[in-house]
Ligand SMILES: Nc1nc2c(ncn2[C@@H]2O[C@H](COP(=O)(O)OP(=O)(O)OP(=O)(O)O)[C@@H](O)[C@H]2O)c(=O)[nH]1
């Protein structure tokens with residue numbers, strides 16, 4: 113009977129030792145950064161069994177940490193039966209190889225970057241997201257290729273791989289070539305997808321609509337806010353990098369204007385450069401925004417550091433010029449004094465709780481104000497056959513008064529710069545427009561701006 117007892121399929125968490133080096137340079141203390149690394153490790157399904165730190169002026173070239181520390185590490189790996197050692201900073205390929213040799217198989221030596229790449233691999237759900245992660249993983253792997261990563265490249269390389277070390281130079285060269293080839297294929301495929309998306313968004317009726325992007329440190333509550341604002345159903349979890357793929361939803365403001373709002377990948381300190389590079393198309397959503405809502409977990413003790421980390425990624429992706437409003441989220445976790453402090457540190461911020469819904473109306477009002485800023489008031493006469501344009505007037509402008517006259521829709525609107533350009537050819541300066549201003553209200557033709565604003569012909 114016992115012979116066919118099924119094996120347990122529940123994954124056993126890998127036992128991880130975390131290693132941090134305090135170089136005395138970073139804004140983030142070594143302890144804080146390691147605490148975050150521990151959360152990343154747990155998100156990736158590991159169990160942290162110990163943390164080791166060392167104070168150094170500069171990393172040791174051969175092994176990153178000093179010789180004595182390496183010995184100490186080896187001791188802990190044995191006594192705690194660790195499966196993996198995770199360094200908080202990026203190791204060079206040779207440091208990684210040297211450490212692996214000293215600590216010995218089958219213990220894996222990885223760094224923060226590899227860990228983040230692993231989490232991304234699990235959380236990417238769209239085709240494009242997966243390709244982006246794969247590209248970043250292969251770029252990470254290429255200089256570290258010693259045989260053990262080749263399974264990532266595809267079936268064709270599996271046969272030749274024996275052990276991790278001591279394989280022939282030629283096989284390694286073959287592997288490298290395959291990885292490089294795969295990298296260029298992925299790049300081409302991503303470019304193709306990006307082009308196609310560009311074409312699609314040009315064709316979409318809402319291109320040119322005011323765009324809001326939710327940006328923030330991972331776990332700040334971006335997806336919760338999107339869900340709250342639009343009734344979307346984006347994955348929310350108390351884990352890091354819960355969301356990778358961008359989700360965009362339309363949102364109608366009280367004054368009738370439609371905006372789109374996009375939730376996307378969270379940022380983190382020491383965000384691997386190759387990830388920023390590979391996620392170009394995802395991050396393009398941020399760059400294309402008219403307004404960034406920088407969502408902050410106001411209850412996090414590292415709030416200010418997180419804001420700085422987000423700002424520096426924004427600068428890195430060329431988005432620092434975009435209008436940005438800070439949103440202090442999770443206000444429900446703060447007491448009155450803390451709330452006052454947070455608001456004093458960010459006097460221009462909107463304070464909300466995405467989970468409870470408090471402050472969300474104020475936030476929407478703020479978005480409406482931002483969207484209206486820089487708008488111009490103009491009178492337009494849109495012919496009846498321009499159905500799409502009429503719809504745009506209702507959904508993207510604030511309509512102050514409107515009259516249906518013989519030639520079409522005569523309206524006085526507040527339009528943002530983009531809409532003003534679109535509407536310029538239809539600007540009404542003739543007597544009809546002036547008439548509207550003079551007696552529109554009297555003749556009863558002025559209609560209230562209705563909520564939907566969608567003409568019946570669409
Ligand atoms: N108490 C409280 N918790 C919140 C609030 N907003 C979000 N959370 C919680 O914070 C955690 C992270 O929320 P998400 O919305 O997934 O955060 P995110 O910014 O999308 O995170 P990533 O996708 O991982 O970058 C979840 O457990 C949420 O329930 C809030 O206003 N108050």
Ligand SMILES: [Mg+2]
Pocket residue numbers: 334335336347348354355
């Ligand atoms: Mg999210």
